[in-house]
Amino acid sequence: MTPKAAAHIKTMSAFALANFGGHDRTTLAQNESAFPPSPRAIQAGQEAAARSHLYPDPDWTLLRDAVARAYNIERDLVLCGAGSMDLIASTIATFAGPGAEVLSTAFAYNFAASAAARVGATYVKAAERDFVLAIDAILAAVRPATRIVFICNPGNPTGTCIRNTELLRLRAALPGDVLLIVDQAYGEFDDQDPQPVFALAGRGDTVVLRSLSKAYGLAGARVGWGLFAPGIAAEVRKMQNSNQVSTVSLAMALAAIEDQAYMRATVARTAKIRDRFAQSLRAAGYEVADSRTNFVLVRFPDPAAAEIADRTLRDADIIVRGLAGYGLTDCLRITVGQQDVMDRALRILTGMRGRQSW
Secondary structure, three states, X not given: OOOOOOHHHHOOOOOOOOOOOOOOOEEOOOOOOOOOOOHHHHHHHHHHHHHOXXXXXXXXXXXXXXXXXXXXXXXXXXXXXXXXXXXXXHHHHHHOOOOOEEEEEOOOOOHHHHHHHHOOOEEEEEOEEOOEEOHHHHHHOOOOOEEXXXXXXXXXXXXXXXXXXXXXXXXXXXXXXXXXXXXXXXXXXXXXXXXXXXXXXXXXXXXXXEEOOOOOOOOOOOOEEXXXXXXXXHHHHHHOXXXXXXXXXXXXXXXXXXXXXXXXXXXXXXXXXXXXHHHHHHHOOOEEOOOOOOEEEEEOOOHHHHHHHHHHHHHOOEEOEEEHHHOEEEEEEEEOOOHHHHHHHHHHHHHHHHHOOO
């Protein structure tokens, strides 16, 4: 006899990352930053490596202080984790389980579905409209078993964004015993004031998540943070591993948060490349969703055209993300890279468009 996994685990699929073909290839598939982190973060990480024989601060004291200062929020509401994925998984595990439903949207970040499956909860998807969150559709899908509503704003893989007023309307209309999780991993790329959404966390029924993987260029360090009311935080921390953010990662995150000028410059550079790329694709006849992230969603006439484009780019050693896992078989998600790489991808795609009768 061999050990058997729990029944609900055996029915799961592992969370699928992009097939990027190795780090020796040009990868526009994982939504990594096109630019390295702040030089101050790199230096801080190098210095912290000498302290790796010591456990990291389990309360992330200095990082929480820095986040509170940078974002003008209450320090006591801040929890940190090994990327926002850690915080998503821990929060869903805390408030959902067998018999509970986690309600999300058609094209929300798929990791939430994996996190729900891990604890035996049912994952439900409300429709989106033209790749944009539809608040009325979410509210119509709420049922007695709904324990969590999970949304991404800006969205992944769509890149689209709704206004704060719509998020506030959603929270006001949800039952008070339903936890709202707002994943804002790409929040720094959205130019609207985040304070109204941050303020929801103080109500005790909403969690707002952020990441240092995107705008701060720390995908490899694995650091995220979120706003949690004290009662929610106390329960979520029971599900987190102790010391889950390493000494080096904490040092890098602290220095990166304290270098807001560098982060804002990175976001501006990324957005400029993104918008030029998207506008050029639209001019060539492609459908491109309006993005408030560091990637663009490109829709092709049909799945076969998307597959041809994916293969052609791969043949040129440019790896992008197919979206069959989201049911978007006619789309590709293309992360913003360095300008020369985006220019090369654009030449390939516009050349294909000129040769096809789409």
